[in-house]
Amino acid sequence: MKHLLSIQDLSAGQINTVLKTADSFREVGTRTIKKVPTLRGRTVCNLFFEPSTRTRISFELAAKRLSADVVNFTGDAKSSLSKGESFKDTAQTLQAMGIDAIVVRHASAGAPQRLSGWVEASVINAGDGAHEHPTQALLDLYSIREHFPSFDGLRVGIVGDIVHSRVARSNARALRTMGAEVVLIAPPTFLPPAVDTWGVSVSYDLEAVLPSLDVVYLLRVQRERQNEQLVPSLREYATFWGLDLRRVNRMRPEAVIMHPGPMNRGVEIAAEVADLDRAIITDQVTNGVAVRMSLLYLMLGGLNSDRDRAREAPARRATDPAQLAFEQAMAEVEPALG
């Protein structure tokens, strides 16, 4: 697979491959020296036209732990949108510099797809407008998988501003691909048009649905959406769709709470709920690095370069247990790779 533009680019088998491979990389993050030589000599560019410190750092750490060189390019979304040619110019500049992979975040839906048509490098979508955020979906699946034996029949409620949420789009698709059931829970103004075509169920009533959910996935409510009059007030939103302790008590005992961050404490999630053990929000962050390592490894031909390296320097390979672990994992899952 050359690019990751949408979670739809991945089959269930490929998603499993990414998650399995991430298991080995998670272990790397617990070591004193959190680094493997897998992508030595490769260059990854984080091209962020929209500020997102946490996603950028997660990708940067992932690339660095694989020994890739990382360059960060922070574009100005406003100037890019006002004179669009600069986006293609930037792409061609990166192309000329021999970048191997571009991790792109952009306020405009479809920007990664446009970019992939202009460069030789692999393009990874790190969030494009309200379209998709596929790596977020992968890390969320990884985090869910740590708590439940299977996605089959799992019931996941996604709560909040679905219409503007790339996280909701990617997660709903990924979860359905893996066999889980998705319920979107929001006021009607937060639901996308033609939501009946999403293959999910819909509820306006969080309280009624809560007892049936295995995962309660809360979305950030953008304060700037207030101007659009989608809900009368944030307070009213919190009253009906916010997760507080009283509502947590209606949840199944084994159900977990997730959030892509950053959180609006007191709006979609009460402060004390965010601190509960069953809120696995920090695990999501930790897993983000491992899952992104897994992706970069699989996409940047880590597979091939490992084989090449094995031929060139078998000694180093033998002494690196992490490397051995990946290769074992890869041997198992390689047939599933597209």
Place this chain on the structure above:
Amino acid sequence: MANAILVRGGRLVDPASGTDRTADILVRDGRIEAVGAGLAAGEAEVVEADGAVVSPGFVDLHVHLREPGREDEETIASGSAAAARGGFTAICAMPNTEPACDSAAVAEKVAASGRFLGLTRVVPAGALTHAREGTQLAAIGEMARSVARVRLFTDDGRGVQDTRLLRRAMEYLTGFGGICAEHCDDEALSEGGQMHEGEVSSRLGLRGMPAEAEDLALARDIALARLTGCRFHALHVSTAGSVALVRAAKAEGLAVTAEVTPHHLTLTHEELASFDPVFKVNPPLRSLADVAACRAGLADGTLDAIATDHAPHAAHEKEAEFEAAPPGLIGMETALGVVLALVRDGVLSLPALVERLSTGPARVLGLEGQGGPIVAGAPAHLVVFDPEARWVVDPSRFASRSRNCPWAGQELTGKVLATIFEGRLVVSNGELLEGVGATW
């Protein structure tokens, strides 16, 4: 160039006279001299039309020529050349230039440039409001009474949002016999929209423009046409709701006409899944049901005309992120090849299609001498096309200065072979003749 042309052996399809038969047409000194079998060529230049269709030149009610202001995208010269290559012998130029065509000076300049070039008739449309700002009436009377004789008025690119101002415009227009034409869009509902609102916009996370934004504006405009008695023309109708509204207005006997574009007849919002801004247009590509309704409306005559909404844009502007790219596509040189699919799909007959491309739009605009009939004594505005010729669209060979064509690289069936404007051959063998028009 000979001042006589014999178009020999073509299938003459002339909706204005109800003709569909094989005939020769002799053209002399700008007029049709004779129509019949076995006409003698004499000294006339012969255009062999065997196996081809000969019809009145096409009339495009809706093109953007960008001059004055954005001559890098299109000029009256390049746009006229594109029109001639597309078989159009008259085009109506929308007023959203820089400055806008809101005065006699600009209107006369546009009309005069077109006349000077002599490739096609360029009919300027005037703005309804000053600078197309939607706040005060433009110099409607001045434009209507100018040498350019402006008859169609519109703020196209946008609709007039202020209902009271539009009512005033319509009332005022009736005094000058003008036509109010609207880009029907209720911006309160569609603002910020990037594409048609529906299943695809939902999936792509792009903000949608609901069909209802067009329907509501059109319903309002029809109500105002009823109130004021003004002639009204709906530009680029794209929704099933709009087609139904126009149908009802006509049944009621209102002076309402409507046009539809080749792209709204053949493409759907599914094209947007590529995020390719070449498919970004306004009104947006709609659902399959809307396309079907537009086709049905064209077939039953609810929609009077096919108009291209030819909207040239510079390459760098379209090579941007989807949301940053301007809407619009070019269509004059591909129109025939695109809409002939409707005949193959059994939507309407070839004569009916020709009617919607020539006679229908000429009638909407009241253009004398255009759209037929092809009879002795009439001005000679003709197109000769091969409905079976296959060709691959290569925008780099277009006469238009812009390349934003969604059919690039695709094979179309149906090609213009020759265009005769004012009795002169301006396009022959599908190419603009050397020495016609001006150099640019």
